[in-house]
Amino acid sequence: MSAIRGARERARIEVTAAIKNEARKQLAAEGAAKLSLRAVARELGMASSALYRYFPSRDELLTALIVDAYDSVGESAEAAHRAARAAAAPHVTRWTAVAHAVRDWALAHPHEYALIYGSPVPGYSAPQTTIGPASRVGLVLIAVVGEAYRTDGLALPPLVGELRAEAERMVAEFAPDLPPEVAAPLIAAWSQLFGLISFEIFGQFNRVVEAREIFFREAVTELARTLGLLGP
Numbered sequence: 001m002s003a004i005r006g007a008r009e010r011a012r013i014e015v016t017a018a019i020k021n022e023a024r025k026q027l028a029a030e031g032a033a034k035l036s037l038r039a040v041a042r043e044l045g046m047a048s049s050a051l052y053r054y055f056p057s058r059d060e061l062l063t064a065l066i067v068d069a070y071d072s073v074g075e076s077a078e079a080a081h082r083a084a085r086a087a088a089a090p091h092v093t094r095w096t097a098v099a100h101a102v103r104d105w106a107l108a109h110p111h112e113y114a115l116i117y118g119s120p121v122p123g124y125s126a127p128q129t130t131i132g133p134a135s136r137v138g139l140v141l142i143a144v145v146g147e148a149y150r151t152d153g154l155a156l157p158p159l160v161g162e163l164r165a166e167a168e169r170m171v172a173e174f175a176p177d178l179p180p181e182v183a184a185p186l187i188a189a190w191s192q193l194f195g196l197i198s199f200e201i202f203g204q205f206n207r208v209v210e211a212r213e214i215f216f217r218e219a220v221t222e223l224a225r226t227l228g229l230l231g232p
Contacts, residue, residue, distance in 0.1 A: 074136025091148035155228035
């Protein structure tokens with residue numbers, strides 16, 4: 001019985017992967033808003049009723065693709081951080097390594113990037129299960145800043161008084177080991193990192209920035225400066 005059960009589980013994993021792969025092709029060709037379970041089933045030679053046993057609705061399939069995408073970019077960021085930390089790289093190098101890993105992933109997976117960082121899909125509301133995967137890149141960035149703070153401190157300007165309450169709330173929620181002075185610069189750097197990547201992925205840099213690798217490197221190094229990460 002265990003052998004039969006194992007074979008069924010492997011078959012389910014293979015069919016699930018095939019469904020996701022076909023759905024990603026649809027994302028590339030039509031966009032997330034036009035993703036169709038019936039079209040996926042048709043391309044795979046499956047009956048719609050059979051596909052519904054794997055994904056009962058379009059939203060469940062979208063959620064699976066979103067979680068996969070967040071996990072994939074998160075794994076890239078985490079791997080870059082581990083490698084830079086193992087090499088005892090300066091904190092600014094750790095920051096830029098993570099930033100470049102995220103950009104490289106986005107360039108290699110533009111349609112999946114668009115799914116998670118582009119326009120919301122009409123009629124779709126992401127469930128709680130996406131929160132953990134969506135947090136992975138942010139947690140890596142927090143870890144880089146935290147390492148710098150614990151070893152060398154951070155060269156940050158004083159916190160503006162009217163922002164203190166919000167800054168204290170933010171660090172208490174997502175970075176309790178960091179001082180409130182880092183909250184606003186960290187959130188700004190995080191959003192600007194993805195702004196740089198989004199401008200490149202979605203074509204806003206066309207006929208504006210040509211040397212994009214160099215431009216990105218200098219821009220994310222400047223973001224590191226705003227966080228006081230230029231020390232070793």
